[in-house]
Amino acid sequence: MLTIFFYALVFGFVxxxxxxxxxxxxxxxxxxxxxxxxxxxxxxxxxxxxxxxVIGLTGMALLIQHEAVRVPLTAVCALYLAWLGLRSLQDAWQLPRPDSAPPSTGRNALMVGAAISLANPKNIVYWGALGSALSGIVGATPSHGQTLVFFAGFMLASILSCFLIAGLVNVLRKNASATWQRVSHGACGLVLIYLALLAAYSL
Structure with missing residues (x-):
C-alpha cells in the first residue's frame, strides 16, 4: 500500500x-x-x-469517449480557454489596478478553476492511463482498497501543490515590475489561446 501511495504522490505532483x-x-x-x-x-x-x-479509476472513461459526449465537451473547453486567453491579453495591454478586484473575485476564481478542469477532455485520457498504470503497479486488477489509497495519495499531492503554486505566484507578484507583469499576462494569454486551438483542432 505504501508503494501505491508513493506512486500516487508522484503522479499527483507531476x-x-x-x-x-x-x-x-x-x-x-x-x-x-x-x-x-x-x-x-x-x-x-x-x-x-x-x-x-473517479471516472478514470472506475473505468467509466470509455463511456465519456463517445463522440456525442466528447465533441461538445471539447468545443466548450476550446471556447472557454479562448475567452480566458483574450482576457489575459487584455490585462497585458492595460494592467488592471491590484485593488480594483470586485467582492466576488474569490468565488469567481473558484468557479473558473473548476470549469477549466471539468471542461478539459484531455483529463479523460490522463486518468484512463493512470487506471492502467495502477493495474501495472499492483500486477493485477486493483482492489477497492488499493484504488482508494491511490486516489488519496493523488489528492494529497494536489492539495499540497495548490498551496505551493499559489505561494510562488504571490512571491512573484510582490517582486515583479509592471513590465514583467505585462509579459506574464501576455504569455498566459498566448498559452491559453494555444490550448484552445489545440482543443478545437482535435475536433
Whole structure:
C-alpha cells in the first residue's frame, strides 16, 4: 500500500505542476489579486481532478469517449480557454489596478478553476492511463482498497501543490515590475489561446 501511495504522490505532483490552462489562469489571477484568488483557482481545479479521477479509476472513461459526449465537451473547453486567453491579453495591454478586484473575485476564481478542469477532455485520457498504470503497479486488477489509497495519495499531492503554486505566484507578484507583469499576462494569454486551438483542432 505504501508503494501505491508513493506512486500516487508522484503522479499527483507531476499532474498539478505541469504547464497548462489551470497553471496559466492561476498565474494571471495571482498577479492581479494575490495569494487567495490564485489558491482558489487551484482548489477549484481539484473538483474537476477528483471527478475525472473517479471516472478514470472506475473505468467509466470509455463511456465519456463517445463522440456525442466528447465533441461538445471539447468545443466548450476550446471556447472557454479562448475567452480566458483574450482576457489575459487584455490585462497585458492595460494592467488592471491590484485593488480594483470586485467582492466576488474569490468565488469567481473558484468557479473558473473548476470549469477549466471539468471542461478539459484531455483529463479523460490522463486518468484512463493512470487506471492502467495502477493495474501495472499492483500486477493485477486493483482492489477497492488499493484504488482508494491511490486516489488519496493523488489528492494529497494536489492539495499540497495548490498551496505551493499559489505561494510562488504571490512571491512573484510582490517582486515583479509592471513590465514583467505585462509579459506574464501576455504569455498566459498566448498559452491559453494555444490550448484552445489545440482543443478545437482535435475536433
Amino acid at each position: 499532474f498539478c505542476l505541469s504547464p497548462g490552462a489551470v497553471l496559466a489562469e492561476t498565474l494571471r489571477r495571482g498577479l492581479l489579486h494575490g495569494f487567495t484568488p490564485a489558491l482558489l483557482v487551484q482548489i477549484g481545479s481539484l473538483v474537476g481532478d477528483a471527478t475525472w479521477a
